[in-house]
Each structure stands twice: as structure tokens, then as C-alpha cells.
Amino acid sequence: MSIVQEIHQKIKTYSRIIIHRHIRPDPDAYGSQNGLAEIIKASYPDKEVLVVGEEEASLTFLAKMEQIADEDFTEALVIVCDTANQERISDQRYNKGKELIKIDHHPVVDAYGDIQWVDVQASSTSEMIYHFFKELQDEGIHMTDKAASLIYCGIVGDTGRFLFPSTTERTFQYASELVGYDFDRSYIYEEMYKTSANIARLKGYILQNITISDVGVSYIQLTKEILDKFEVMPSETSSIVGILGDIDGIKAWAIFVEEEHVIRVRLRSKGPIINQVAALYEGGGHPLAAGAKIHEWNEVEAVVADLEKVCQLS
Ligand SMILES: [Mn+2]
Numbered sequence: 001m002s003i004v005q006e007i008h009q010k011i012k013t014y015s016r017i018i019i020h021r022h023i024r025p026d027p028d029a030y031g032s033q034n035g036l037a038e039i040i041k042a043s044y045p046d047k048e049v050l051v052v053g054e055e056e057a058s059l060t061f062l063a064k065m066e067q068i069a070d071e072d073f074t075e076a077l078v079i080v081c082d083t084a085n086q087e088r089i090s091d092q093r094y095n096k097g098k099e100l101i102k103i104d105h106h107p108v109v110d111a112y113g114d115i116q117w118v119d120v121q122a123s124s125t126s127e128m129i130y131h132f133f134k135e136l137q138d139e140g141i142h143m144t145d146k147a148a149s150l151i152y153c154g155i156v157g158d159t160g161r162f163l164f165p166s167t168t169e170r171t172f173q174y175a176s177e178l179v180g181y182d183f184d185r186s187y188i189y190e191e192m193y194k195t196s197a198n199i200a201r202l203k204g205y206i207l208q209n210i211t212i213s214d215v216g217v218s219y220i221q222l223t224k225e226i227l228d229k230f231e232v233m234p235s236e237t238s239s240i241v242g243i244l245g246d247i248d249g250i251k252a253w254a255i256f257v258e259e260e261h262v263i264r265v266r267l268r269s270k271g272p273i274i275n276q277v278a279a280l281y282e283g284g285g286h287p288l289a290a291g292a293k294i295h296e297w298n299e300v301e302a303v304v305a306d307l308e309k310v311c312q313l314s
Contacts, residue, residue, distance in 0.1 A: 003117045004135045007079075007101055010115065011040060014077035016048045018068070018097060022083040023090040024235065025056045027192060031154020032081040032103070032125035034063035038147035039133055043140055053090030061191045062150060073097045082125035084284065085110035103128055107275070109284050123166040126154025130174045148181035153188050160242060165288065195239070202230040203240055206255075210244070215311040216251030218244050219304055221297070224258045234259045241266045251311050256300055265292040265303060272314040277306045 001009070011017060019037050021029035037049045050066045070093060078097030083089050084106035094100065102113035105122040122128045130151050133143050155175055159167045162175070179185065195203075205226070212218050227234060237257045244253045245268060252269040265281060267274045267290045275283075275290040281303060283292025294303065 002135065003115070004132055005139075006115055007103075007117060007132070008136050008139065008141070010077055010099060010101060011044070011047075014047070014075075014098075016050070016072065016076040018050045018052060018073065018076050018078050018094075020078065020080045020083070020089050020091055020094050021053055022088045023054065024238070025053065025059060025090065026238070027059065027062070027157025028124045028126050028154040029082045030056070030059045030062045031150045031152075031157065032129050035126055035129045035147045035150035035154065036079065036081060036103075036132070037063075038144055038150060039129070039141060042142045042144045042147065052093075058191075062153060070096060077101070079103060080113065081129075082106075084108070086112050103132075106286065107284070121168070123164070123168060123171045124155050124158035126151045126158070127171055127174055129154075130178065134174075143181065145182045148178045149183035149188065152178040152183070152185075153192065156188070157192065166286070196236075198231045199236060199239060202227075202232050202237075203243055205230065206240065206243060210247065210250075212247075212249045213304075213308060213311075215308055216249055217253065217304060217307045217311055218247070218250045219254040219256065219300070219307075220244075221256045221300060222258060223297075227258065234264065238266070241268055244268070245270065251314070252307050254303060254307060256294070256297075256303075263294045263297065263299075265294060267292065267307070272307075272310040274307065274310060277303065277310060280306060 019033050021033040033051055037051050040049045050068055053065055055065050073093055073096035076097045077099050078094050079101045080089055080094055081103050084104055100113040102116045104118050105125050107120055108118055119128055133141050206220050210218055234257050241255050244250050252272050252274055255266040257264045267278055269288045273287045275285050275287050278284050278290035278292040281292035281294055285291050
């Protein structure tokens with residue numbers, strides 16, 4: 001029995017299924033969580049399928065979360081999508097269920113769950129959810145227009161609109177099948193990529209202040225003072241990390257963002273493996289896209305020096 005079939009068997013066994021995803025959600029977190037929920041609901045109308053986690057205002061166009069009681073977890077099957085480690089699971093009651101399933105495409109840093117389906121070749125967890133449907137469509141699993149739109153959105157989000165190297169032939173294959181369903185692609189793109197004037201101005205600031213080292217490292221420090229000046233919240237900066245990627249001569253870069261009690265480090269690369277650098281600073285992630293944390297501005301130098309090292313070697 002394949003892992004997908006194993007998960008299907010579990011789903012069949014339970015009458016209540018609760019689906020989680022990671023904190024600070026992105027379109028893939030919402031897309032995989034709610035895409036899977038829609039698929040299960042369409043395939044098993046008698047089952048109760050609940051989605052939980054903090055609401056993210058920019059993603060409520062995709063789905064609304066449910067408020068559920070602690071007791072609802074007893075006798076429930078819990079599935080966690082797109083979340084590599086337990087501390088990043090949104091709604092920490094995930095372990096109050098009867099059984100736990102992890103579905104994820106990040107490298108394994110924390111092997112949790114009674115069943116773990118991890119596919120690091122997948123562009124996104126949403127791509128895995130589509131695969132789940134494909135493998136089981138002859139066994140009573142149905143796709144809907146709503147589920148297709150959610151999954152498509154997740155794939156688009158995690159592949160940077162099919163731009164990142166994680167985009168494979170399979171990704172395009174699935175995407176081409178997904179766009180055959182009835183949903184409004186223009187609306188999705190509009191919602192996903194609209195930028196506030198404040199963010200646009202902050203991007204302008206970053207582009208005006210680029211430095212590039214001899215080996216191709218670039219970094220920028222967004223202090224509280226700078227964020228306040230542009231009236232941008234730290235959480236809003238996730239959408240700007242990619243902007244240095246097009247610049248000639250930059251191989252790897254870091255954006256340091258001052259938050260309440262921590263300085264978040266967003267790392268990206270066009271080749272050198274940078275999740276090993278992230279791992280040195282309380283972080284992790286994909287080989288070319290990772291995140292970490294530092295606690296003082298004077299640690300920036302060390303992170304940049306480590307980035308220099310991996311760029312030098314590549
Ligand atoms: Mn993802």
C-alpha cells in the first residue's frame with residue numbers, strides 16, 4: 001500500500017478530521033490545508049472536516065478558519081500540511097487528536113506524526129494534495145472547482161509563479177490539469193500579488209541601497225526605525241524577499257527584519273546551498289530559500305560571513 005493509500009485508509013476510518021498548517025501562513029499553507037479539506041468534504045459528505053489556525057488577513061479570500069473546542073480533538077484525525085517542525089504548527093492543539101499525519105515538502109528536520117508523507121521533490125504541499133487526488137480518483141476521491149483553485153493558488157505561491165527551480169515537469173502537468181477547472185485565475189493573481197503603496201516604497205528603498213560583495217552576497221537590514229518610516233509591519237516583508245533575485249551579480253542574499261523580540265533572517269539563493277547557514281542560526285528551510293533568527297544586530301556580520309563562505313565554495 002502506498003503512503004497516499006495509507007492516508008486514505010485513515011481518512012476513511014475517522015468521522016472528524018481536523019487540518020492544520022504553519023504559522024505565518026503563505027498561499028501554499030492555505031492552499032494545501034483548505035484544498036485537502038475541500039477534497040475530503042466533496043468525497044465524504046458525511047465526514048466533518050475542520051480547518052484551524054490563525055487567520056491571515058491577506059489570505060482570507062481563500063478560506064476562513066474554524067473556531068473549535070478542545071473536546072473536538074478527541075477521537076479526531078489530525079492532519080498537518082506544509083509544516084516541517086512542530087513548533088511552527090498553527091494551533092498547538094494538533095497533538096490532542098487520536099492520530100496525527102504530516103504532509104509536507106520541506107526537508108525533514110522534525111519527524112513527527114504517526115504517518116509522515118514528505119516529498120521534497122514536490123514544488124509545494126499543494127502539488128502533493130493534487131497528487132493525492134490523482135492517485136485516488138478511481139477510489140472515490142473527488143476534485144472540485146474550489147479545491148482546484150486553492151491548490152493552484154498554493155502551487156503558484158510556492159513556485160513564484162512557476163519561476164523557481166522547484167518547478168518541475170510534474171508541476172506544469174498538474175497546473176495544466178488544474179486550470180481546466182472552473183475558477184477565476186485573474187482574481188487569484190490580483191489578490192495574491194497586490195502591493196500596498198508602503199511596501200512599494202520600501203522596495204524602492206531596498207533597491208536604492210543594494211550592496212554586492214565580490215562573491216555575490218547581498219544583504220539589507222530593515223530596522224524597526226526603517227519599517228516605521230515606511231509604515232510597514234515586519235510580517236508584510238515576506239513579499240519583498242525575492243526582489244534581489246533578478247539583480248546581476250547577486251548569488252545569495254539575506255534580508256534582516258527587526259521584529260518584537262527577534263531579528264528575522266530571510267535567506268535566498270540562486271545556487272549556493274543556504275539552508276545550512278540557516279541551521280546555524282535557529283532556522284532551516286529549503287536549499288535555496290530558508291529562514292533563521294538572530295537576537296542582536298551585531299550578529300549580522302557572522303551570518304553574512306557564513307553566506308560569503310558558501311558562495312565562495314560554489
Ligand atoms: Mn510550502
